[in-house]
Amino acid sequence: MARDTHGPQQRVRPQPMSPQGVRAPPGALLLLLLAVLGPPTEGCPQSCACDHLLVNCTQKDLDSFPPGIPLDTRQLVLAGNRLSWLPSVSLNILMDLVYLDCSSNELGDTLEATFVSLPLVYLDLSFNNLSRVSASAFSLLHSLVVLKLSDNPGLVEVEKDAFANNTGLRELDLSRTGLTFLDASTVSQLPNLRTLGLSANPWHCYCPLRELCVWLESSTLYFPDADAISCHSPHQVQGILVSAMEENLNLMCFTNLYEKDYIFLMLIGFAIFAMGTGVAWITGVCVVLYNRACKSKEDDEDYEDTQVCPQPPRQNAKDEDFEVYINAYV
Ligand SMILES: *[C@@H]1O[C@H](CO)[C@@H](O)[C@H](O)[C@H]1NC(C)=O
Numbered sequence: 613m614a615r616d617t618h619g620p621q622q623r624v625r626p627q628p629m630s631p632q633g634v635r636a637p638p639g640a641l642l643l644l645l646l647a648v649l650g651p652p653t654e655g656c657p658q659s660c661a662c663d664h665l666l667v668n669c670t671q672k673d674l675d676s677f678p679p680g681i682p683l684d685t686r687q688l689v690l691a692g693n694r695l696s697w698l699p700s701v702s703l704n705i706l707m708d709l710v711y712l713d714c715s716s717n718e719l720g721d722t723l724e725a726t727f728v729s730l731p732l733v734y735l736d737l738s739f740n741n742l743s744r745v746s747a748s749a750f751s752l753l754h755s756l757v758v759l760k761l762s763d764n765p766g767l768v769e770v771e772k773d774a775f776a777n778n779t780g781l782r783e784l785d786l787s788r789t790g791l792t793f794l795d796a797s798t799v800s801q802l803p804n805l806r807t808l809g810l811s812a813n814p815w816h817c818y819c820p821l822r823e824l825c826v827w828l829e830s831s832t833l834y835f836p837d838a839d840a841i842s843c844h845s846p847h848q849v850q851g852i853l854v855s856a857m858e859e860n861l862n863l864m865c866f867t868n869l870y871e872k873d874y875i876f877l878m879l880i881g882f883a884i885f886a887m888g889t890g891v892a893w894i895t896g897v898c899v900v901l902y903n904r905a906c907k908s909k910e911d912d913e914d915y916e917d918t919q920v921c922p923q924p925p926r927q928n929a930k931d932e933d934f935e936v937y938i939n940a941y942v
């Protein structure tokens with residue numbers, strides 16, 4: 613009897629359906645094998661609701677990616693769980709996935725190799741714990757049309773070319789994040805963008821943001837909640853619309869001088885001063901010499917050249933006369 617109860621327990625233990633098992637290569641092989649053996653369309657992850665090509669795992673208290681998602685799933689909803697990462701292999705094996713909602717989870721900044729070969733059109737990563745969007749995070753999602761990254765309070769950086777490959781993007785939401793800066797070209801170069809969420813971010817309205825301000829003012833995109841795209845710092849401009857900051861920034865950035873500018877100006881000033889002093893000194897010497905020469909000529913009635921100190925001085929030959937005079941004097 614004791615042996616009989618012991619046996620099944622030992623057999624149960626090595627079943628590798630933990631998330632670690634799925635992430636490791638053997639798990640991937642298993643899934644590939646399943647794919648070869650036949651489309652498991654009937655399967656549905658435990659505790660998820662499946663309907664045709666939709667798998668809905670909304671608010672199922674999942675702390676890891678659910679195993680057993682049918683490979684032909686087109687729409688996957690994982691909203692409202694506690695996922696802190698997405699396993700690349702299990703996700704990218706869903707080769708028909710066009711819609712992925714991972715909002716309201718705990719996804720961190722580990723999106724580097726997460727999205728590799730998915731035909732995603734809609735991707736929702738709002739209400740997560742993202743801290744940074746790198747240039748490669750979404751660079752292979754060529755079909756993306758809607759990307760939601762809003763409500764990630766720790767999101768403080770979006771790299772310059774983060775969406776350079778997402779040329780089909782029509783809607784991008786970066787509202788309510790921790791962004792203080794965004795390079796204008798990151799969003800201004802997207803040919804199909806229609807809606808851009810930038811509201812309620814702590815924008816730092818200083819010189820680097822000038823380009824974005826200028827672009828915002830002239831852009832014809834739709835900016836939801838545009839009244840909340842305002843400066844958070846520096847405190848002098850807090851609450852002012854970012855799009856109204858251009859003149860302020862022109863004033864701030866083109867009249868403000870940095871330390872090296874002051875040193876440069878001081879050098880220039882000194883050079884001008886030195887040159888001025890030199891010129892004044894030479895002029896003074898010349899005048900003195902000229903005056904003395906004239907005096908000595910008045911004293912000496914026998915001096916040959918009577919035109920050297922004319923009472924109304926001649927216009928054209930003045931310099932030559934001057935030179936002759938100085939030479940004569942010396
Ligand atoms: C998923 O299920 C939730 C309820 O559990 C529902 O509110 C939501 O609309 C469903 N999502 C989709 C895309 O059907």
Ligand SMILES: *[C@@H]1O[C@H](CO)[C@@H](O)[C@H](O)[C@H]1NC(C)=O
Pocket residue numbers: 696718720721741743766
């Ligand atoms: C969010 O990310 C930060 C690091 O970026 C981490 O310290 C924190 O624990 C994360 N929070 C949650 C709820 O996962």
Ligand SMILES: *[C@@H]1O[C@H](CO)[C@@H](O)[C@H](O)[C@H]1NC(C)=O
Pocket residue numbers: 747748751752773776777
């Ligand atoms: C954009 O996509 C092309 C083609 O897939 C790829 O070679 C390139 O590396 C991508 N660009 C970036 C910035 O990743």
